[in-house]
Amino acid sequence: MRMSYSVAVTGASGYAGGEFLRLAAAHPELTIGALTANSSAGTKLGDHHPHIRSLADRVIEPTTPQRLAEHDIVVLALPHGTSGPIADQLPADTIVVDLGADHRLERAGDWQEYYGGDHPGTWPYGMPELIRAATASKQRESLTGVRRIAVPGCNVTAVSLGLQPGIATGIADPTDIVAVLAVGYSGAGKAAKPNLMAAEALGSAAPYAVGGTHRHIPEIAQNLRAAGAAEVSLSFTPVLVPMSRGILATSTAKLAPGADPVTTAQLHAIWSAAYQDEPFVQVLPPGQWPTTAMTLGANTALTQVAFDQRAQRIVTVTAIDNLVKGTAGGAIQSLNVALGLPETLGLMTDGVAP
Ligand SMILES: NC(=O)C1=CN([C@@H]2O[C@H](COP(=O)(O)OP(=O)(O)OC[C@H]3O[C@@H](n4cnc5c(N)ncnc54)[C@H](OP(=O)(O)O)[C@@H]3O)[C@@H](O)[C@H]2O)C=CC1
Numbered sequence: 645m646r647m648s649y650s651v652a653v654t655g656a657s658g659y660a661g662g663e664f665l666r667l668a669a670a671h672p673e674l675t676i677g678a679l680t681a682n683s684s685a686g687t688k689l690g691d692h693h694p695h696i697r698s699l700a701d702r703v704i705e706p707t708t709p710q711r712l713a714e715h716d717i718v719v720l721a722l723p724h725g726t727s728g729p730i731a732d733q734l735p736a737d738t739i740v741v742d743l744g745a746d747h748r749l750e751r752a753g754d755w756q757e758y759y760g761g762d763h764p765g766t767w768p769y770g771m772p773e774l775i776r777a778a779t780a781s782k783q784r785e786s787l788t789g790v791r792r793i794a795v796p797g798c799n800v801t802a803v804s805l806g807l808q809p810g811i812a813t814g815i816a817d818p819t820d821i822v823a824v825l826a827v828g829y830s831g832a833g834k835a836a837k838p839n840l841m842a843a844e845a846l847g848s849a850a851p852y853a854v855g856g857t858h859r860h861i862p863e864i865a866q867n868l869r870a871a872g873a874a875e876v877s878l879s880f881t882p883v884l885v886p887m888s889r890g891i892l893a894t895s896t897a898k899l900a901p902g903a904d905p906v907t908t909a910q911l912h913a914i915w916s917a918a919y920q921d922e923p924f925v926q927v928l929p930p931g932q933w934p935t936t937a938m939t940l941g942a943n944t945a946l947t948q949v950a951f952d953q954r955a956q957r958i959v960t961v962t963a964i965d966n967l968v969k970g971t972a973g974g975a976i977q978s979l980n981v982a983l984g985l986p987e988t989l990g991l992m993t994d995g996v997a998p
């Protein structure tokens with residue numbers, strides 16, 4: 645194991661890149677190298693992220709594969725479809741972490757249907773907690789030593805972590821899932837200026853990508869298949885709510901056909917067993933429900949489960965900070981595993997309150 649790795653961040657002026665830098669600046673084994681972007685090249689990081697004081701005077705450079713390749717690690721925090729061509733030009737022994745979607749999906753057809761164009765490729769998936777039913781293991785076992793990491797989508801993280809204990813144990817019906825999410829505006833990136841107009845955003849909840857069109861649907865299905873589902877049918881509806889960060893995913897599934905009757909207490913025990921050794925996924929005490937505020941700034945997913953006897957549905961609620969566990973924190977967690985460092989190094993589990 646080598647100590648101190650140089651890391652370049654491209655997309656440094658954006659929300660995801662900025663959050664990665666905030667966390668990486670406090671990571672004991674990472675040294676921050678080049679910060680690059682596109683239209684903001686030549687400006688200072690402090691012009692975009694004035695809260696990251698330790699890097700405020702660093703100048704953002706244009707993005708070239710040559711400059712990025714001078715580092716041990718390259719983090720791509722770029723719009724969909726942008727990271728693939730850059731990654732293709734980086735050396736095979738550079739560790740590359742893609743915060744975008746280009747390398748998450750295993751099926752090229754899913755990429756073409758939901759994103760369009762040629763599929764950039766499939767990399768090891770950066771969700772250490774993902775249950776791999778076929779090998780009775782979790783994804784972290786496949787991440788040690790990898791040099792490419794595809795970091796999951798933030799909504800995907802919340803829904804997959806919420807549902808997978810029920811899928812893996814066969815108690816939840818993967819063909820009858822409904823997920824409705826309250827999501828904060830930072831998930832849309834800093835470029836989504838119209839969404840950020842206070843007059844429109846404050847005091848209103850706004851659904852988007854309604855009717856089975858959201859790009860995270862195939863990624864969630866992929867994860868639930870990994871957890872043991874033969875087939876997945878998922879209704880997914882995100883709703884923007886007036887908060888900066890956070891995702892609260894309410895995911896429900898019908899009790900699987902033929903499954904024995906269950907109680908909330910039994911479900912709580914199943915969910916607790918699935919996550920008992922996880923540093924960043926916590927099943928709350930019975931009766932306590934997650935809120936987004938509880939996860940603010942932390943690499944923590946908080947989850948709870950109940951059984952709705954009348955509807956015969958399993959109901960899970962999972963909260964994350966979209967920019968931490970949903971992006972930059974999840975990236976550092978997987979990077980720690982890939983590098984053979986303690987998985988929790990440089991990451992917080994406690995949120996910020998009030
Ligand atoms: N926001 C979130 O909560 C999450 C985001 N992600 C993913 O992270 C990625 C970045 O998202 P986010 O930070 O929100 O987006 P932003 O719009 O906030 O930032 C985009 C960044 O990409 C840079 N950029 C755009 N085009 C190029 C290019 N051709 N070459 C170099 N840099 C370029 C921009 O630079 P410039 O300012 O100079 O134009 C900017 O730094 C996306 O793939 C997103 O889906 C994943 C999970 C959650």
Ligand SMILES: CC(=O)N[C@@H](CCC(=O)OP(=O)(O)O)C(=O)O
Nearest residue numbers: 744745797798799827828831832
């Ligand atoms: C509020 C908002 O728009 N959120 C984004 C989630 C961002 C995310 O997880 O990112 P990827 O784009 O990398 O998949 C959305 O729902 O598409």
